[in-house]
Amino acid sequence: MFSLQVGAVAIPTSDIFKAVLKGIPFLYDDFVISDNWSQIIFDIRLPRVLAAGIVGAGLSLAGLTYQGVFRNNLADPYLLGIASGSALAVTIANFFLPLGSLFAFFWIQICAFVGGLIIIGFVYIIGFDANSRNFSKIILTGIALSSLCTALTFFLLMLESEKGLSILSFLFGSFNLVEWRLLMVAGPIILFGIFLLNLFGHSLNILQIGLEESQTLGINSKKMSVILILIASIITCSAVALAGIIGFVGLVIPHLCRLLFGNDYKNLLITSAFIGAIFLILIDDAVRTIIAPREIPIGAMTALIGSPLFVYFLVTKRRGYDL
Amino acid sequence: MKKSIALKIKNLSLKKSNQNILTEVSFTLPTSCLASIIGPTGAGKTSIIRSIMNFENNNNNDIHINNKLSTEMNLREIAKQVAYVHQNSLLPAGLKVYDYVLFARSPYLGFFGNHTQEDHQIVKESLMLVDCLQYANRDLISLSGGEQRLVIIARAIAQQTPIMILDEPAASLDFALSSKLTHILQNLAHEDNKTVLIVTHDINDAMKFSDYIILLKNGKVLVQGEPSIVINEAVLQELYGPQARLSEDSAGNKVAWASYQK
Numbered sequence: 001m002f003s004l005q006v007g008a009v010a011i012p013t014s015d016i017f018k019a020v021l022k023g024i025p026f027l028y029d030d031f032v033i034s035d036n037w038s039q040i041i042f043d044i045r046l047p048r049v050l051a052a053g054i055v056g057a058g059l060s061l062a063g064l065t066y067q068g069v070f071r072n073n074l075a076d077p078y079l080l081g082i083a084s085g086s087a088l089a090v091t092i093a094n095f096f097l098p099l100g101s102l103f104a105f106f107w108i109q110i111c112a113f114v115g116g117l118i119i120i121g122f123v124y125i126i127g128f129d130a131n132s133r134n135f136s137k138i139i140l141t142g143i144a145l146s147s148l149c150t151a152l153t154f155f156l157l158m159l160e161s162e163k164g165l166s167i168l169s170f171l172f173g174s175f176n177l178v179e180w181r182l183l184m185v186a187g188p189i190i191l192f193g194i195f196l197l198n199l200f201g202h203s204l205n206i207l208q209i210g211l212e213e214s215q216t217l218g219i220n221s222k223k224m225s226v227i228l229i230l231i232a233s234i235i236t237c238s239a240v241a242l243a244g245i246i247g248f249v250g251l252v253i254p255h256l257c258r259l260l261f262g263n264d265y266k267n268l269l270i271t272s273a274f275i276g277a278i279f280l281i282l283i284d285d286a287v288r289t290i291i292a293p294r295e296i297p298i299g300a301m302t303a304l305i306g307s308p309l310f311v312y313f314l315v316t317k318r319r320g321y322d323l
Numbered sequence: 324m325k326k327s328i329a330l331k332i333k334n335l336s337l338k339k340s341n342q343n344i345l346t347e348v349s350f351t352l353p354t355s356c357l358a359s360i361i362g363p364t365g366a367g368k369t370s371i372i373r374s375i376m377n378f379e380n381n382n383n384n385d386i387h388i389n390n391k392l393s394t395e396m397n398l399r400e401i402a403k404q405v406a407y408v409h410q411n412s413l414l415p416a417g418l419k420v421y422d423y424v425l426f427a428r429s430p431y432l433g434f435f436g437n438h439t440q441e442d443h444q445i446v447k448e449s450l451m452l453v454d455c456l457q458y459a460n461r462d463l464i465s466l467s468g469g470e471q472r473l474v475i476i477a478r479a480i481a482q483q484t485p486i487m488i489l490d491e492p493a494a495s496l497d498f499a500l501s502s503k504l505t506h507i508l509q510n511l512a513h514e515d516n517k518t519v520l521i522v523t524h525d526i527n528d529a530m531k532f533s534d535y536i537i538l539l540k541n542g543k544v545l546v547q548g549e550p551s552i553v554i555n556e557a558v559l560q561e562l563y564g565p566q567a568r569l570s571e572d573s574a575g576n577k578v579a580w581a582s583y584q585k
Contacts, residue, residue, distance in 0.1 A: 071415075202436035206426050208415035212378055217482070218402030218430035263417035266436075 050187065051178040052284040053277035055243050056253075058190040058235040060276025061197050063250025064257075064268055065232040068204040069225045074139050076251035077236040080123055081146035082116040083247075086240035087171050088149040089115025091156050094167045105182050105241070109189075112241035113234065119145050120233045124226075173246035173298040175284055186242040193235035194273055200228060201266030208263075248302040249276055252310050259313045279306070326353035329486050329518035330375070331387040337370055337379055337542075344370045345542040352535060354485065357512040357519045359529035362539030363563060368522045369410060370542070372488050376407050389485060402430035406482035410490040410522075412475045414463050420474050421459040424450055427481035449481035450474070452507060468495040476504065480511070486518045487511065493525065505532050526579045530554055538562055551577070 059077060066075035077083045093111040119142075127141030157168055170177065203224050206214045211221040239246070253276040254268065261271050280298075283305060287296045330352040337345040345367045352358050360368045373379050375386055377393060386393040388404045396404070406427070414423075427449070428442040450456040453473040458466060463474065472495050479487055492508070493501040509532060512519045523529050529536055530550040538545040538553070540562055546553040559567040559579055566581045 071413075202429070202432070205422075206429055208413075208418065209423075209426065210409075210413040212376075213407075213409055213412060215378075215398055216376060216402060216405070216407040217426055218399035220398050258417065263415065264422070 047180045047183045048175045048178050048284065049281055051175050051183050051242060052280045054183075054187050054190050055175075055239045055246065056249055056280025056283075057194055057273040057277040058239050059246065059250040059280075060253035060257075060272040061194055061269060062232040062235045062239075064254035064265075064272045065197055065200075065204070065228050066250075067254055068207060068265055069228050069232075070138055071208060071210075072136070072139055073255065074251075075142075077232070077239075078146065078245070078247050078250065079139055080142035081119045081144075081149060082123075082142075082233050082236045083240050083245050084146040084149035084153070085119030086112040086116040086237045087245050088153045088156075090241060090244075091153045091167055091171065094170075095156070105185060109185060109238065109241045112237040115149075116233050116237035116240070117230075119149065120229060124229065169297075170244045172300075173244040174295065175243050175298070176295060178242060182242060186238040189238045190235050190242075193231050193238070196231050197228070197235075198269045198273075200224070201264075201269050204228070204265035204269075208265075243298075245299065246280070246302060247299050248306050249280060252306050253279060256310055256313055326355055328352070328387075329354045329356070329389055330520065331390075332371070332375070333385040333387075335371065335374055335384070335386065337367075337374060343542055345374070348539075348542070348544055350537055350544065350547055352518050352520060354518055355512055355516045356534045357509055357532060358521070358535040358537065359533040360520065360522045360537045360539060361524075361526050361529050361562075362545075364524075366539040367542040368539055369490055371539075372407070372490055372520070372522060375488060376405070377401065399430050402482070402484075404484055405486045405488060406479040406484040408475055408479045408487075408489040408492055410494070414471060414475075416462075416464050418463045419459070420450070420455065420461050420463050420466070421446060423463050423474065424478045424481050427478045427483075430482070445483060446481050449477040452480055453477045454503075469497060469500050472496055473500065473504070476507070485516075486520070488520045488522075490522045491524070492521060493523065493528070501528070508532075526559075530577050530579070554579075 063076040066077065066080060067073055069075075089111040090108050092115075093108050122145055123138060123141045127138035129137065153171065203214075203219055206217055206219050207221060207224065209217075211225070214221040236250075254272050257268050257271045257275055261267050280302070283298060283301050286305065287298050287301050290296055328351055332351070333349050335345055335348040336343070348367075348371060360371060362368050370379065374384065375388075375393070377384075377398075384392075384394050388396065388401065391400075393401060424446045425438060425442065428438055428445065429436075431442070432438065447456060447459075450459055453476055455470065455473050455477055458470060458474065463471065466474065472492070476489070476492060479489065487508075489508075493504055496504060505528060508519050508521070511517045512534070521529075521533075533550055535548065536550045536553065537547040538558065545562060546558055554569070554577065556567070556569040559569055563581065566583055568580050568582050570578055570580070572578050
């Protein structure tokens with residue numbers, strides 16, 4: 001409700017309630033609310049708030065899943081190069097398609113999948129060793145490919161100065177361009193991914209004892225890892241297609257939840273999704289109000305608010321937490 | 324009571340980088356049996372158990388687990404038959420001892436992974452068996468190396484399988500804990516009719532407590548059978564070199580030792 005209120009135009013709480021209740025057929029038809037405000041609430045802010053929640057939940061769970069599968073606390077959608085791969089593919093697609101149209105968004109969504117999956121495929125083939133107990137190689141491969149994709153993206157942006165700026169602002173992460181029709185494409189994919197990942201809490205718990213040992217407990221750990229990576233990557237790619245690159249959430253929210261709720265993945269999958277959603281909704285509120293009517297890049301804001309918060313929890317709530 | 328065959332391995336071979344790691348290893352272990360695989364470092368001991376657990380890509384696998392070919396069993400079926408204790412088990416940070424041992428019930432869980440009252444009872448009994456129930460709520464990595472080892476073994480016990488395979492189970496255990504572990508494993512074999520297969524470097528313990536012993540050299544079985552029958556000084560010298568000796572202690576137990584001269 002608060003998120004619907006704030007922005008370039010501040011709308012009173014009573015009017016938000018009226019607008020929401022008026023939406024219920026026959027009951028509150030006599031409520032009077034300005035068409036402009038109604039439009040701002042339903043067509044601009046509501047899809048944006050929902051998108052921030054869904055993307056926040058999705059990225060947190062994707063990060064948590066990568067950390068669980070690779071048993072490496074540095075794993076996140078960005079360090080592994082998936083987001084950069086998607087961003088490169090989205091940049092290429094944007095040169096040929098207009099930003100914002102539904103037709104273009106379908107293609108951007110597909111390109112984001114292809115780009116992200118190609119990169120995670122490379123990372124998996126080059127860096128993944130099932131017998132290894134140390135997954136640094138996979139992180140290093142991810143960092144190398146991520147840097148390569150970022151460099152190529154910027155190279156492409158330099159070539160096309162006209163479209164480059166709008167693509168660049170999209171790549172820095174923003175919910176500015178989110179509309180219902182775009183959310184209706186990416187949202188269900190991310191939500192379905194979140195639902196699927198929540199079924200794997202027990203398996204993620206067991207994967208923590210290593211691929212071989214979890215195999216001796218009847219878990220097909222290699223197959224399970226591939227499935228989990230795939231779901232997390234699809235979530236990441238959809239998030240990138242919808243809102244560009246939003247770092248920090250996938251890395252820090254899972255750690256924050258570990259600090260607060262322990263290491264049981266069954267709990268972590270639920271709490272990370274919930275806290276990730278709230279975190280990104282609040283960040284997006286801040287982004288569009290602090291220097292309204294202009295917006296702060298959301299990636300900068302996630303780090304600005306999230307970092308001190310995370311350090312605070314790290315210092316005060318260690319409780320046997322081991323990075 | 325007639326013992327049935329629990330584990331049968333026939334002509335097991337393994338090659339890595341054109342090197343023969345195992346060559347035609349065959350042995351059969353019955354129920355109610357504590358067996359040990361002994362051999363110098365690099366003899367292929369761990370490779371045998373890794374092959375049994377399907378971790379190695381042996382093309383010519385002929386391993387029968389309770390009369391069923393292991394390659395025809397899925398992971399869950401194998402997990403209900405064989406519990407395995409890794410040489411260096413990975414212990415995740417922030418995990419409670421109880422939850423770690425509860426992992427052992429995974430092969431028996433349904434789709435949603437909900438544990439039954441019976442699962443919890445089994446976990447408590449397994450922890451009690453290794454005298455670690457008092458650590459149930461402690462963080463696994465806060466325990467000492469020896470205590471951690473006992474908890475890992477409790478996990479294997481909680482898996483409630485007819486066959487248990489343990490790679491160096493007494494590593495990082497002091498003398499008292501090691502003796503206690505041997506006693507537990509003997510009970511599991513003789514009281515609970517399990518087949519317990521241990522990989523160990525301690526030949527004296529293996530001779531003293533095993534019902535069956537398999538001596539490996541360069542990936543081949545040198546001798547196998549009852550320790551009192553198959554082990555003599557000549558066999559030890561073939562295995563460990565001319566400095567290996569075998570004598571008897573005051574209780575009549577065979578004791579292996581090495582003689583080095585300046």
